[in-house]
Amino acid sequence: MSSESKRSSELRRSMPLLPIGTVMQLTELTARQIRYYEEHELIQPHRTEGNRRMFSLNDVDTLLEIKDMLEQGVNMAGIKKVFDMKKNSSMLKAQANEEISNSELRQILREEMKLAQRSQKPSLRHGDMSRFYQ
Amino acid sequence: MSSESKRSSELRRSMPLLPIGTVMQLTELTARQIRYYEEHELIQPHRTEGNRRMFSLNDVDTLLEIKDMLEQGVNMAGIKKVFDMKKNSSMLKAQANEEISNSELRQILREEMKLAQRSQKPSLRHGDMSRFYQ
């Protein structure tokens, strides 16, 4: 994928399109849960002028990942760690403007394995929003 | 594209995700305009239990096409005709389970040319929602 098309599709996926009701249906989470995850800064939905949350497709993806991890016994602190690591690794990627190195990948996987073991589940598999858009 | 993946992407694009406020922003149409086009059966948004309209990406595409045509001088009756023709031609395609024939294509283009000439504009070019999702 060209960096140009990657950038523009990222733009689209981060457009705040969906109200919380739609997100509830897509994720099968309650409004309370979604707001709680925002409170813990796992997502940062936009706000309308009138203060209503508007979510992007990326936000929905993130929520599905959160849901998955919670169901697998990972607590909020663990989820935060995983997301922090992801952000760091993607920052590294952006800095170098190239794919993540094998050693970085191994480091990340090691950390994920540790978390997974702690919650007595074999692996972390996250949600996939791709089925909702072309 | 396989007929399988075509069918499932159609499913996604027809999911009712967006409230009218979002659609207003995406299309730069007023709520009045959007409701008026629905009144004329150019779109059929879903309704929530509470009677709120919920629009799909297909609906947004259609609205952009409507906007384009109106700006090019086509009136509602003309737009209806164009959409009827499109529906018929896609039904024919589905029936035969193959691409539209050259003679059918020429017939459609002839009709479109007639409409375009009547509104003193050279051609019909419609909106493209693809920039809003991957």
Place this chain on the structure above:
DNA sequence: ATTACATGTTAGGAAAACTGACATGAGTAA
């Protein structure tokens, strides 16, 4: 001049979402 069309505007009401507070059940630590 009248009419039709596409859209603006307003009013009153209902649905959906907001914040904040308190409640609760399961798990953990003391």
Place this chain on the structure above:
DNA sequence: TTACTCATGTCAGTTTTCCTAACATGTAAT
């Protein structure tokens, strides 16, 4: 056991968004 924490439920009181219906208006066609 008792107490605490965590993730979530629930409720109350507001505010925002959306709804329908009606009437108003500018432009183009007759």
